[in-house]
């Protein structure tokens with residue numbers, strides 16, 4: 285496309301309840317939205333188009349080194365200028381070229397992914413193609429799992445899990461940390477039985493010294509344990525994988541298709557959580573899906589408390605064949621009283637994949653008025 289404007293808007297949405305993981309508690313989702321406008325050459329001629337992106341970075345550098353203010357800053361000072369320079373020099377900015385144009389900047393995958401998402405949305409809207417069609421995904425609905433935060437008590441946990449099961453979620457993920465692991469897992473199994481698809485996520489809260497404790501989770505028939513050890517601990521994850529029968533899934537450790545290949549080669553993961561923001565965008569996410577599929581490694585789509593924009597894109601990605609496990613693609617009301625788009629709702633334990641062009645959803649202006657800050661122009665017409 286030929287970009288003629290790019291703006292960002294800060295956004296803050298309250299959460300329906302605090303969300304606690306081993307790295308901290310969130311009570312609201314703060315992020316920024318990217319909006320890009322321009323023209324795209326199509327078979328029908330040059331058409332005006334616009335697209336939305338959402339940054340999945342969290343406010344603080346606790347889940348990843350990237351944090352929201354840094355992502356916003358690098359976008360303004362480095363990434364948008366790289367796009368402008370490339371366009372001036374005659375490189376067409378498309379979803380397929382964004383990553384290589386931004387490659388000189390080291391790191392900052394979530395900031396890069398938000399830009400790529402906006403360009404991809406704009407480009408697909410111009411061509412009248414949905415994101416799912418672009419990926420080659422055929423499923424119309426994706427199974428919906430829910431991530432359950434660390435609670436103040438086992439009673440609170442059982443109430444929360446019971447509510448999600450009643451709502452129809454088809455898979456439960458419990459956040460764990462040292463001191464909140466075997467007991468909550470055992471309590472959920474006791475209360476809801478052995479047939480509930482159940483998995484745990486440690487967000488890197490353990491070390492290999494804890495191997496004996498982690499191995500005790502093998503008694504509970506878990507689908508997987510997600511990111512027990514540190515982001516950099518690929519070799520140690522491979523060691524742990526040989527010591528326990530519960531499949532190891534990596535989240536934080538996988539920042540690229542290359543990381544996924546390394547993890548598979550080392551035996552550090554038998555499942556991969558794909559989060560498009562964490563790996564620099566939906567195109568790299570797609571490559572990880574393809575790579576994992578070729579190796580017979582299961583993947584599922586993770587979540588970062590996305591608004592309806594990111595939720596729409598995640599549903600489209602998860603509609604690909606290789607996503608063989610339910611993702612953290614819950615209904616909008618799992619996190620938000622009111623989403624910024626039309627809400628995603630549970631239908632028989634699934635989320636419908638949008639069918640309209642691009643993301644297939646758009647922010648409701650009234651919600652932006654209420655929850656978004658001023659429009660900041662980073663690339664003026």
Ligand code: OSB
Pocket residue numbers: 347430431485487535586587588589590612613614
């Ligand atoms: O580790 O998967 C994670 C949310 C923020 C940061 C990291 C993680 C999560 C979740 C929430 O588990 C998933 C969701 O958006 O539903």
Ligand code: MG
Pocket residue numbers: 485487510511535536557586
């Ligand atoms: Mg995780």
